Amino acid sequence: MTPKQNLRPNTNPTIFDWMSLVALFPIFLTKWSLAFFFANYQPLHWRQKCALTFLRTQRTTFPTPLLRWLVRRVSTGATIKAYCNKNNISHRAIILPVSSTELHPDILPPAVLHVLTLGKIEPETRPGTAPTLLYFHGGGFVNPLRSPHMPFILSCGNAAQAKQIIIVEYSLAPEHPYPAQLVQCVASVSFLLSESSGLAIPAGDIILAGDSAGGTLVGSIKQGQQFQAAVMISPFVRLHKDSMDAPGGSYQMNEKRDYLTRRQVDDFGEAWKGDEKEIWANLCGVEASEEVWKAVFQGKGGNKLVKKVLITVGTAEVFLDDCRLFSGEMYVNAQTVVAGHERNKDMEWLQNLGKGERILVECEGEAHVQPVLDTALGYRDGIMTRAVMAWLKTW
Known part of the structure; x- marks a missing residue:
């Protein structure tokens, strides 16, 4: 311990x-x-x-x-507002109705939706309706969105030729332990789909995306309607101590390669208080979890969450084993694409990204949520960054 x-x-x-x-x-x-x-x-x-x-x-x-x-x-909302003001991006904040969470605001305040309007999409480059990118940020449910997230989120929206990006500002642990964040995000999605929101965005026009803890939220959203796509970047999908203690596992193998360590994962867990027996917190290994996620991602026994899903993980991540497990046949049943650092832009792995409904990209040598780090430093040639952008351009 x-x-x-x-x-x-x-x-x-x-x-x-x-x-x-x-x-x-x-x-x-x-x-x-x-x-x-x-x-x-x-x-x-x-x-x-x-x-x-x-x-x-x-x-x-x-x-x-x-x-x-x-x-x-600095709160999530303050970071988004400051970034948009600095970069002349149209931004407005929508506070969800208190009734949307069915909880008193003293217990759980309503989430805030930050709507960023992007440039005009030309019909010849985006046939049909331009999508909306709905983003759930990472931070272990404890930290707010930080400014390095913003260039990456904007790049995702531009790659998908989205008409707008909506970032969910949810409450943080330990003041509001999990599943407060999930309750707020589900309420946010329901609000966006409803006529009363003034937005009434069809589920089929929404791309769900999130990194780390935000990737957990993406996988946990189920509304009975099918969304256009989902992007889960280095998702936090498993709480089991067995995966952390496994000899030769990724927690041990990558302890000195990733910047996220076992100790930090423990610290986050102590704050957000995820329950290992609760499937919406611990996506892998819980009783009946296989049945639930096969229905959500493979459409077995129910409607699929999304038409297509992309999961990315770096081979230097402590989460590598867990992401492989979640992406495997028992859950998502994703096709694995192994991506190296060759500089050829037409390399085979990039060409294969759009060929399957469910894709796991393992990125050689890269760490947790590598694209956020890369785009914050103006580096656009990282494996995970290229994979996410290339996949989003297929929409």
């Missing part, structure tokens, strides 16, 4: 915390520089190595409670 950390999300840092931050900063710079030059992250691009070593060094140098406070000091 790893030591528990006090997350203290709403407690301001003390003077001793700030002194610790200042004192540790030179150590951080030294460790980061050494890690960047000597860490073995082949075959990644230098910008990818820069991001990975930065995050690993940051998380192993500074106290977790202080990092958590720094991350949470």
